[in-house]
Amino acid sequence: MTRKDDYYNRAKQQGYRSRAAYKLKQLDELENVIDEGDTVVDLGAAPGGWLQIAAEKVGSNGTVIGVDLQRIKDFDDDIDERIETLRGDMTQERTRERVMDAAGGDVDVVVSDMAPNMSGEYSLDQARSLHLARQAYETSLELLGPDGDFIVKIFEGPDVDEFKSDVEDDFQYVRVTSPKASRKSSSEVYFIAKGRLTAPVRIGDELEVEIIDVGGEGDGIASVEGYRLFVPGAEEGETVTVRVDDVKPNFGFAQRLES
Structure with missing residues (x-):
């Protein structure tokens, strides 16, 4: 059985909306990003696999907010009450304001599995992936409270090291990894950024x-x-x-x- 079939079948059997759910599950197991009671924002959340994993982790006292341009169908099980979905564009100020209103304060974790519509030309797709990752990063800086965490997907290629350096300026620790649930042929990697820094000084000042x-x-x-x-x-x-x-x-x- 191939890796793709394995995770696809697992998702079907366990009721997850996408095989990608296991990516967040593995990333969280690696660095313990999501805790019980957290408020989590998922950017580009459709169809909702990451929302399901996040809702399981935050428990009954946590909140998960999913944002996407596409409509996200309601969930039928008991995690539905923990999840709020918003339809909108996170590059627009009004959408970010809606997210902040829904969160009711600082957010603990921002995650993004956003990917561009694939053109088949890798250099173009990689550039678009980097653009989406930067948008997610900038949004995380607006939403996260002190010591908050951030996960984002990006395709390997030019300027990724520069992007990592920028993220390192605003977090205590950044790990670059590829979860087992990623396809072998995929060039995607994930940044796990821990400990949002809100201090008025930086190292070297x-x-x-x-x-x-x-x-x-x-x-x-x-x-x-x-x-x-x-x-x-x-x-x-x-x-x-x-x-x-x-x-x-x-x-x-x-x-x-x-x-």
Whole structure:
């Protein structure tokens, strides 16, 4: 039995709307992206296989919002009440506003399995795939709260490394992988981006800060727009120039530069 037949048959037997459901299942198992109680937004969600997996993971206290230009049929089982579907174009501001209203606050996870209509010319299809991935990435930055996670599909090719670098600027960690459920002939890969960074600083930034307190480990503490920055070897009341060398969602670390 071929891999395609295996996953197709599994989906039929287990009631999933597409074999692609197993891709999200495997990606989540790899990096534990979706937790119970999460709010998840699925971009390009039709026909709904990823919605089903996400709804199973978030449980009865979670919410899954699916967005697509196509209509997504209602679900017949008990996960239906966890899923809200919106018909619209995520490149339009009004659709994003509808999603934010449905979420009722920050989103925990954004996922996208969007792919272009295939032309048969790989260079064109790859460029369109990259465009869709960037749209999903930009949308994720609008929707995700601090420490939120993001999964997106992209076809391998030019500018993918540059795109990965951009995503790494806004997340703590990015993994590129191909789930077993992807067809052997497919050139698709998935970015799993963990830990949305909302800090006002980035690694490598050099800035002048005032040390306003000292932490339990003896490090000086500076505040940058309300964000705590720990500076070893700095004393309360000092104004020092530092270079940021690590950024977490709620705090970061910087090294004092010699004046």
